[in-house]
Amino acid sequence: MSDAVFDRVRSGLGDLAQDAAVSHGVLVIDATPAGVLPLVRGLKASGFDMFLDVTAVDWPAQAPRFEVVWHFYSTTHKVRVRVKTRVAEQQPEVDSLVALYGSAAFMERECHEMYGIRFRGNDDLRPLLLYEGFVGFPLRKDYAKEQEQPLVPYREGFQ
Amino acid sequence: MNDKVIPIQAAGGQPSGAFEYISTKKDELVGWARKFSLFPYPFVTACCAMEFMAVSSTPYDTDRFGAALPRFSPRQSDLLMVVGTINHKQAPILLKVYEQMCEPKWVMAFGACATSGGFYQNYATLLGVDRIVPVDVYIPGCPPRPEMVIDGIMKLQDKIARERHPILTKEF
Numbered sequence: 001m002s003d004a005v006f007d008r009v010r011s012g013l014g015d016l017a018q019d020a021a022v023s024h025g026v027l028v029i030d031a032t033p034a035g036v037l038p039l040v041r042g043l044k045a046s047g048f049d050m051f052l053d054v055t056a057v058d059w060p061a062q063a064p065r066f067e068v069v070w071h072f073y074s075t076t077h078k079v080r081v082r083v084k085t086r087v088a089e090q091q092p093e094v095d096s097l098v099a100l101y102g103s104a105a106f107m108e109r110e111c112h113e114m115y116g117i118r119f120r121g122n123d124d125l126r127p128l129l130l131y132e133g134f135v136g137f138p139l140r141k142d143y144a145k146e147q148e149q150p151l152v153p154y155r156e157g158f159q
Numbered sequence: 160m161n162d163k164v165i166p167i168q169a170a171g172g173q174p175s176g177a178f179e180y181i182s183t184k185k186d187e188l189v190g191w192a193r194k195f196s197l198f199p200y201p202f203v204t205a206c207c208a209m210e211f212m213a214v215s216s217t218p219y220d221t222d223r224f225g226a227a228l229p230r231f232s233p234r235q236s237d238l239l240m241v242v243g244t245i246n247h248k249q250a251p252i253l254l255k256v257y258e259q260m261c262e263p264k265w266v267m268a269f270g271a272c273a274t275s276g277g278f279y280q281n282y283a284t285l286l287g288v289d290r291i292v293p294v295d296v297y298i299p300g301c302p303p304r305p306e307m308v309i310d311g312i313m314k315l316q317d318k319i320a321r322e323r324h325p326i327l328t329k330e331f
Contacts, residue, residue, distance in 0.1 A: 130283075131248045138282040145281050150290075152250040158290045 002079040005047070009081065012042055028082045036085055037095040040070070044100055048072040048081055051101035054108060056115040060141045064088040068117055070097070087117065096121035114139040189324035193237075193263065194316040195225035200236035200260070202253060205243025207270040207302040214305040224312050233259040238315070239292070244272035245285045257292045263324070265315060268294045269308065271301040 006027045010020045016035030021028055031039050052071035059065055064086040072081045087094060096119035097104040108119040109128040116137040119125065127134060131151060136143050201211055214221055221227045230236040233256045245253055257266070268288050271277035274297045276286035288294060295318060298311040 129248075143282070147282055148247065148286075149282065150247050150250065150285070152247075152254050152291045154290045155293070 002077065005074070005077045005079055009043065009046055012046070013039065016042075026080045026082050028084065031083055031085045033085050033087055033094055036070075036083060037097070039083065040072070040097055040100060043072055043081060043083075047074045047076050049075055051097065051103050051107075052080070054097070054104060054111050056111055056117050056139075058115065058139070058141045066092050066115065066117060068094050068111075092116055093118045093120055095119070098122050113137070116140065185326075186322070186324050187320070189326075190320040190322060193324065194319040197224070197226040197238045197265075197312070197315075198228060198230045198236040199226055199238040199240045199267075200231070200233050200256065201229050201240045201242055202256060203240075203242040204245060204249060205272060207242045207272070210302040210305060210308065211240070211242045211269065214308045219305040219309060221309065221312060224309070224316065226312050233257075234261060236260060237264050239264065239266045240269050241266065241273040241288045241292075241294075242269040244277065244279060245288055246283045247285055248283075250285050250291055253288065254291050265295045265319070266292050267311060267315065268297045269311075270303055271299060274299060277301060 002025070003022075006022060009027060009029075013020055013029065015032075016039040017029045017031045019028075019030040029039065050073040052073050054068065054070045057067040057069060059067065066087050066089065068085050068087060070083040072083070073079075074081075085094065092115070094117065096108060098108070098119075098121060105122060105124065106128060108122045109125055111117050112119060112122075112125045113127045113130045113134070114137060126132075130138070133151075134149055136147070138147075201208075203211060213219060215227065215229070226238065233239070237260065239257055239260060241253065257264075266288070268274045272279065272284075273288050274294075276284050278301075280286065285291070296311045296315045298307055300307050303311075
């Protein structure tokens, strides 16, 4: 049953995606940055009504450096779709999906503070898990893991 | 049945003289009183809370040590129990709670995370609450067994009993 759904999605992709293949039962769509928003609009229309996740992958040695990954679920067809796109370090910017899925707002905030991906159209990208004044993006590979940014000055004897 | 009862009052209603005076040092008396009236403030942030619940409940019964009644206002408590991981975002809250507590006050680092950051060593976690507040007793374990918590409470009581207890402090 999932094959029929995937075939229907794949046939409607056009030039929005470079590649689409099924991997571990999930349809993986490799989209162009500009194609994400119209592609997801089409996904939502074809039954993928639940926004599961947005996150990013940092590939320091590759260009473009960042891969932004979304997951969607269809509660009618019981299948998942993964949408991926690549953005460059100089302009890590993709379109926000808040207009389509309200639940994207918080997850885009988290992705923004952890990886520094900007989401065009989400005007509330304040830190969610981190705090105001935190410098840098801790889940990027070039952020030193043990680099602390304490809010309270340490007592004497602790540096 | 028991004819070995020592009468508080002698026959005829006259005071017997028993227990009318005791002789001790002020610090020992105040320390004895304070060590059996610990009012913990549980600053509970993580999974060690389960062990805190276990140690507070009937089978282990910290009431035996006068340390059973948690006060959820720092102004009414004198033992700050930091139970769980403290991250940098949480640290100002912990410091504010500590500063609101009245003297005399003691701090217990409950479990590996509060003691040293535990297995976390990253951008988010405070590597031990002693970096921001002075800690009196550290309890190891991830999480600590209730016996270890009770041992920690008894160690803290010994410490309180041995401490100086000035009636006038620099705050007054």
